[in-house]
Amino acid sequence: MSTVTQTALQSSYPPILPKPFNANQPKTIRLYPLSNYTFGTKENQPEEDPSVIARLKRLEEHYENYGMRRTCEGILVCHEHNHPHILMLQIANAFFKLPGDYLQPEDDEIEGFKQRLNDRLAPAGNQFSGSNANEEWEIADTLAQWWRPNFETFMYPFIPAHVTRPKECKKLYFIQLPKSKILSVPKNMKLLAVPLFELYDNTARYGPQLSAIPHLLSRYNFEFV
Amino acid sequence: MSTVTQTALQSSYPPILPKPFNANQPKTIRLYPLSNYTFGTKENQPEEDPSVIARLKRLEEHYENYGMRRTCEGILVCHEHNHPHILMLQIANAFFKLPGDYLQPEDDEIEGFKQRLNDRLAPAGNQFSGSNANEEWEIADTLAQWWRPNFETFMYPFIPAHVTRPKECKKLYFIQLPKSKILSVPKNMKLLAVPLFELYDNTARYGPQLSAIPHLLSRYNFEFV
Ligand SMILES: [Zn+2]
Ligand SMILES: [Zn+2]
Ligand SMILES: [Zn+2]
Ligand SMILES: [Zn+2]
Numbered sequence: 001m002s003t004v005t006q007t008a009l010q011s012s013y014p015p016i017l018p019k020p021f022n023a024n025q026p027k028t029i030r031l032y033p034l035s036n037y038t039f040g041t042k043e044n045q046p047e048e049d050p051s052v053i054a055r056l057k058r059l060e061e062h063y064e065n066y067g068m069r070r071t072c073e074g075i076l077v078c079h080e081h082n083h084p085h086i087l088m089l090q091i092a093n094a095f096f097k098l099p100g101d102y103l104q105p106e107d108d109e110i111e112g113f114k115q116r117l118n119d120r121l122a123p124a125g126n127q128f129s130g131s132n133a134n135e136e137w138e139i140a141d142t143l144a145q146w147w148r149p150n151f152e153t154f155m156y157p158f159i160p161a162h163v164t165r166p167k168e169c170k171k172l173y174f175i176q177l178p179k180s181k182i183l184s185v186p187k188n189m190k191l192l193a194v195p196l197f198e199l200y201d202n203t204a205r206y207g208p209q210l211s212a213i214p215h216l217l218s219r220y221n222f223e224f225v
Numbered sequence: 226m227s228t229v230t231q232t233a234l235q236s237s238y239p240p241i242l243p244k245p246f247n248a249n250q251p252k253t254i255r256l257y258p259l260s261n262y263t264f265g266t267k268e269n270q271p272e273e274d275p276s277v278i279a280r281l282k283r284l285e286e287h288y289e290n291y292g293m294r295r296t297c298e299g300i301l302v303c304h305e306h307n308h309p310h311i312l313m314l315q316i317a318n319a320f321f322k323l324p325g326d327y328l329q330p331e332d333d334e335i336e337g338f339k340q341r342l343n344d345r346l347a348p349a350g351n352q353f354s355g356s357n358a359n360e361e362w363e364i365a366d367t368l369a370q371w372w373r374p375n376f377e378t379f380m381y382p383f384i385p386a387h388v389t390r391p392k393e394c395k396k397l398y399f400i401q402l403p404k405s406k407i408l409s410v411p412k413n414m415k416l417l418a419v420p421l422f423e424l425y426d427n428t429a430r431y432g433p434q435l436s437a438i439p440h441l442l443s444r445y446n447f448e449f450v
């Protein structure tokens with residue numbers, strides 16, 4: 001990317017400003033630079049299921065015993081050169097996923113989600129994995145819901161017509177990152193900061209859920225500090 | 226679509242309900258059936274510009290005189306058989322667009338937008354085109370913003386890196402339709418109710434902006450009455 005400095009970008013021809021254009025929007029979100037976050041590693045976290053079939057079989061058992069599965073994922077946003085970047089896990093140098101997981105049947109939604117985020121990203125060891133670690137996650141707006149109508153791989157960002165009993169609902173939440181934070185990543189995964197322009201219109205590489213993130217964030221205005 | 230009645234859908238095997246899963250979401254939106262709305266026609270509203278080049282030229286003149294152009298479009302939602310449908314204009318049996326238009330430089334955002342919606346959809350005649358007509362539009366959340374970085378056709382759901390002076394910003398707002406309403410459509414256009422499942426993953430037919438609407442609405446829960 002360009003190395004033009006902030007100062008050089010300033011101009012003696014200030015732009016003509018139109019009248020205000022920020023009605024009916026959420027409050028401006030402050031983003032911090034990627035370099036504010038510290039990344040460590042921790043033990044491998046292997047996939048729970050050996051195959052897609054095994055995963056869907058486990059979903060079916062969950063559904064029969066506890067009803068619709070509730071899955072929570074976080075959209076963690078920071079910036080590089082004043083452009084938003086999303087923190088994503090890459091597994092086995094191949095597919096990408098957001099931090100998060102399905103909830104246990106007895107979990108409260110938000111507390112359970114924070115626990116899943118800690119499982120994935122909190123540093124190992126007592127001082128971080130205790131209940132205080134939960135306070136560090138600020139779970140903000142729901143950005144999307146994806147429904148799985150059947151015990152199949154397809155999910156949709158709506159409940160298809162005439163589907164009354166979806167098998168899983170996955171919610172994506174905006175995670176308001178603090179000014180700085182230590183994140184620990186399982187050794188079999190990488191944590192990458194992917195810019196919005198890389199995700200946009202890139203379903204081929206990132207799949208329908210991740211490539212839609214730029215749309216989900218487009219109602220926000222950002223402040224880059 | 227299916228003609229199964231509400232009654233027939235009910236079952237003597239109630240589903241197992243998981244614990245609550247509606248944290249951090251906007252309030253549930255009530256949608257009314259398409260049949261609640263009455264559609265009339267009015268005079269032709271021809272395109273302002275004869276070509277894409279003429280349109281971009283006019284944008285350039287606007288930008289030089291008034292700064293970034295502000296454009297407002299409405300996502301009007303109703304339902305058929307309990308599935309959300311979006312009201313869209315089709316022009317010359319070809320391309321689709323949302324109701325709305327660019328604001329005049331002196332316009333206030335919301336009042337100007339209501340006026341543009343009336344220009345397009347309010348019945349002609351004194352009793353509807355007066356200031357009372359504006360009260361009928363309930364402009365709700367901003368759902369998306371699209372920016373045009375240059376005097377070109379491409380727009381993005383973010384400000385591309387290093388772009389400091391976008392030429393146009395188009396905002397899409399959720400329009401909360403009242404229980405019933407009379408809408409009048411210019412004779413050279415059709416108003417269609419397009420279901421989310423038709424828009425989803427259909428950039429080829431609807432373009433990047435309209436095909437993203439299912440994503441933008443996926444954080445809401447709907448109540449179909
Ligand atoms: Zn750069
Ligand atoms: Zn970058
Ligand atoms: Zn149907
Ligand atoms: Zn329909």
